[in-house]
Amino acid sequence: MSITLKLIWAFISLGVVTVWGLTLNGIVQKIFARVQGRLGPPVWQPFIDIIKNNAKRTAITHGIMFYLGPVFRIAGGIGTYMFIPVIFGSVYFSNFSMSGDVLLVMYFIFFGQLGMALGAGEGGHPYSAVAVSRGLAQMTAFEVPFALSVISLVAQYGTLNITEIIAAQQGGFLQWTLFTNPLAVIAAMISMLGMNMYNPFSVVIAPQEIPIGPPTEYHSSFLGMLATNRGIFAGAKLILFMNLFFGGATNLFSLMLKTFWIYMFSVFVGAAYPRFRTEDSIRFFLKYPTAIGIISILLFTL
Amino acid sequence: MNDINDTIIPEPVPEYPDWRKDAKTLTNAGLSEEEQDWFCDARPQPAKKSWQVMENFLNWARSNSLWILAFGTGCGAIELRPLITARYDISRLGMQPRPTPRQASVFMIGGYVSIKTLKRIVRSYEQMQGPKFVVAVCSCAINGGMYWDSYNTVKRIDEYIPVDVYVTGCMPRPEAVLAGFSKLKELIKGGKAEGQNLYAEKFDWYKENQKRVIKDWNMPDYNW
């Protein structure tokens, strides 16, 4: 397939995943509401919010980096997504998967948050600054178990290509990493709790403590962009986890089913727990999940 | 509902010279000289509406995604809690409390407004991005209520910021507040809730009123 056609298909799949990611966010809000004993917003509420935010008539700026913050964030989201094969075996939905894309994806997960940190810092609000330092500290912490579990996977399958990792997991659900390398999956799933920023790891956007973290000063279409990115980034992360640990998806339906249940994991935990203090959260990530990750590496390298 | 309809439009304000004829910039005289550089001195301008069909669609989106600023300005705030929690749950109507004024679109004035709070209200209101709407809850915000002779509460909030919908009562029940919000939705869909533009057009009148009661004005004239 020519690179142009590939690009077009990549953007079509980007649209699909954005819609699915936003719908997932809507479903998650609904589930949270049901746990709390109320009806909750409609599932399509995230779409209306994005339209409204983009339709704001005024917007102010705090400088050039302030503009670039959401741009970096959304670039991080798209970048993460572009290198993940969405549907295994599909010519159209494989994006730009190539050898070594695991490393690229891990870099892009970092990239968006760093860009956001720069932009939010320019906003000048003290809560933004506090939240940025919290966010970066926590991100550094949850990347450790995630990186360890990816290294364990690389050692297990002997490749850095996501498509090949999926290929190695084909042939029945017992071939999934979940069953062949459970320790790595546990470490990665715990770090996903931190990545999704639900309780108990919601220290970055803690509304009662630092309302509401880095986006305190973001509004109008900036916020619309950030909200869109929530869809893309959530979708990309879930697809990555599905590919790495749950055997990938061979069609759109199984993709939806699997990503939904992976997301539900962080929702179940999030609805039942209060929030960690930042230092406790870092301490937690560097304790149990890291140990589990190291053990899983040792199992596959020794 | 007729009564609400009558009170939506604020009292006729005295004719004030068109803002364009005045000086183009604000003086920010309340600030010290070094602080004056930190703040914008441009005046707010009435926003232009876009193409009608588009505007109708956007108004529909606006009315279905009302984000309330989580600022409990008075005792009316106590009824905001049942509203956002399980019993009345306004999130099913697309509303949610928002902790920062930058992202909020509805300001709920909960009852009486003391001078110290009025200063924060003005500041928060101006930091909200338009189109922005104000719902004044409780009779104290409308005419002073039972604090009609108090030295520290303002009697009419619509002299200081434009109000779209009033909800009467002390306390108004959550159902009444909900009815107020549905009225606001109707107004937004009809394109009648243009408090932001009213504020920009009558900017000098509002500023004059604000400065008359806020004696120590140590903030910029318009908080962009």
Add this chain to the structure above:
Amino acid sequence: MENLYPPIVDGKSVYDLNSQKYLKMWHGPQHPGVTGNMSLELDICGDQVIKCNTHVGYLHRGFEKLMERRRYINCFPIVCRICVPEPDTNEYLFAAAMEDLMGIEIPERAKWLRTLNLELSRLASFLMWIGGQSGAFGMGTVAQWTMAHRDFVLDLFEEWTGARIYHMYTIPGGVRGDLPEGWDKRAEKTIAAVHKLLDEINYVMLNNAIFKQRAVGLGVITPEMVDAYGVVGPNARCCGLQRDIRKDQPYLIYDQLDFIIETETAGDAYSRTVVRWKEMYQSIALIRQILAKMPRSGALHATLPNVLHLKIPKGQTYLRAESTRGEYGYFMVSDGSAFPRKVTVRGPSYTHAMALLEDLAVGVNIADLPGLMVSLHTYPPEIER
């Protein structure tokens, strides 16, 4: 790391805000983690608060001035506005202070109804508080549950008195009306639901590892601090002091009821939570007792002269009652005219939120500040009135 923090000279930390090591931050009034409309002016170093100043006055309406301009009966609609989540204590105390000055004895049945009113409003206020406490640590689920149950308690109030928030049920000389028919059964149903919720809160909140991790050791009040700062109520009981006005100086019919003073010993935010959680059980038990023992017939209020021309003999008195936050007091001075000379309200939040919080906040992580603030259970309107 040690030298990052400012040096301490004469018990006060000395630092230069312009040295760019420290950050000045305003916590409120427009902040969802602050209890009501008040603000904290914080100087922080890293994540730690090194100085805290409480700013109040955002809700000042000048009640004490307004009351001087109003007849005694006209004061009734405004006294309950002093404390929004628990207005009944104000109504009772104002009425009781008037009765004390006039020397009126109220009928037995009115005493029971007033006690029931006070206990039910204590329960509603505690339910709201426990939602705030869990919400301050990011646990929205419990907050949603308790707020919904508080609303059911407010429904009982509405059926009984006609209003959800400001009941104005207690009038000088007695109470305004009887319980509606069948109210007991509905009350029992609601109370049973609250009882069940409290059991659940024990599992979800009090035994939650993260909640414990955050609340244990936060904002410790020692018994020595209690008298030095004028700490009252659950905040004093959390460090082991058996102080409850309902037992010490029983008012209404509390001496005929059977309950215990709940105490804890640690004095931190967690033990304050536990004390209040246990007190909610006591409130429920009290309401059940009152409903079982209450006389069902008799006068509801004593006969008073025409209240519009009511003149109260010259004198002064102080009345106190146990609210959810502790000692609530009314000091009333009458000069013999139809208008009160001076009514001073002693709100328990006055000392908790001003003097105590400013000292407890020092050294606390800013993440824990909302939790600390809520655990002191302060309502700003009773500070500035």
Add this chain to the structure above:
Amino acid sequence: MKKLYDILSLQFELADFESKRSDLAFCKVKASQAISLLTHLRDIHGYTHLVMLTCVDWLEDKQFQLTYLLHNYATKTDLGILVFIDRDHPVMDSLHHLWKQGRVYQRELHEMFGIDFPGSPGVEEPMILEGWQGPPPMRRDFDTKAYSDETYSHRPRVQNEPEQHMKEQLYSED
């Protein structure tokens, strides 16, 4: 309570003992002795809890009545110490060193009545009012209604004849 009053009278110049209830009494003391009396009560007689400090404005007598209300947790009794100070030059000794919350009460009294407490930390800072330019608002001679009328504009009242109004509302077509 009377017994305590008799013991205290040996040391301090007390007057006008008034027993309100069995657990509440008031007595007057000279302003210069007030703080030492409070210290004495706190340290010797167990009145460890400062319930409140408030002021009553006796405009006719040109006096402020400061009321220090103390509570004894052991005997469960209250003692109100009344101190009368000159209304034109209201100065009183500070008690911030006895109770920590004392400075907050004194800050409020300074703002609301204009009473000066030299030495009390932060007593000059505005606590409740912001940018207040009038006289201290809780004094009797400050007229809150006149102030409110001249500072704020009231919403004009529309008064309808009920019968006529309802007729117009309901049967306007006729």
